[in-house]
Amino acid sequence: MGEVKLIGAWGSSMTWRVQMLLKMKGIEHEYVEEDLANKSPLLLQHNPVHKKVPVLLHNGKAIAESLVIIQYIEETWENGPSLLPKNPYDRAVARFWAKYFDETCIPAMLKASKTAGEEREKAKEEAIELLKFLDNEVKGKKFFGGDTIGLVDIALSFGSYWFDIISEIVGLELITKDKLPNLCQWIDEFVNHSFVKENLPDRGRLTQIFTMFLGSAAK
Template sequence: MGEVKLIGAWGSSMTWRVQMLLKMKGIEHEYVEEDLANKSPLLLQHNPVHKKVPVLLHNGKAIAESLVIIQYIEETWENGPSLLPKNPYDRAVARFWAKYFDETCLPAILKAIKTAGEEREKAKEEAIELLKFLDNEVKGKKFFGGDTIGLVDIALSFGAYWFDIILELVGLELITKDKLPNLCQWIDEFVNYSFVKENLPDRDRLTHVFKVMFPGSAAK
């Protein structure tokens, strides 16, 4: 299917999304590590709009934005497991929840992390209310994709692993069993799923990265 190259950054959950699917499908590719503090001409050339990772290069043609890349991979390579169901309606639902997390939940949670005092408490409650929709969506299921991980599970990986580290560092309780029991159960299933567990970035190294990003964090 031609040359495949992934421009990414270590520890980036958005890069990880794409890496996971490439590995799941057994797609041979070259990985190019990007220094986000000193962005390369390669990245700026192929993603001049957002100047962010990840970027997938397939036969020299660039595709940006992780969810867009995932869907491109799904439509281009039939080998290996699929993250999207066969039924068109179910595929649309999966795309909806993945987009909902990125565009609605993610900004709300980041606001709670970056604020303090009464503003943080208000932002926290708003984030919980938004996450309750996802909590209900995964109720009674092992994964959002059913018995196996799917698009929504991969999209929510930031909330399952990366956010857990950040929330611990800043001293913020957000995803708790009393407020979001189904999401908590899903997180446990997801991070301990063998293929996911084997490919998650090292927690200690990631914690060190976030300590630099959040110098006033609770954990020292």
């Protein structure tokens, strides 16, 4: 299937989404670590619009945006395990939730992590209200994808491990058992899934990196 390169950044949950799928499908690829503080000509050439990782290069052709890349991989390497359900309706539902988490939930969660006092309380309540839809969606299921990990689980990875570290650094309690019980259970299942567990970035190093960015934020 030709040459595959992934331009990514260590610790980036968006890069991780793509790495997981490449590993799941056993797609041989070269990983190119990007220095986000000093962006490379390779990144700027291939993602001039957003200048962000991840970028997938397949035979020299670039694809950006993790959810777009994931669909490209699914449609190009159709064999092997898949994150996307076979049924068009289930696929539409998965796309809807992945989009919802990226566009609506992540900004709200980050806002809560970056604010303080009353402003944080308000942002926290707003984020919880938004996440309740996902809490309800995963109720009675092991994963959003059912018994196996699917697109929504991979899309929500930031909400599990990454956001837990951020919350710890800034002293935020947002995803709690009393407010979002099913999401808490999902996080537990997700981070302890054998394939996920062995591929999560080191917590200590990730804490150091996030502390650099967030350490001075509200506590």
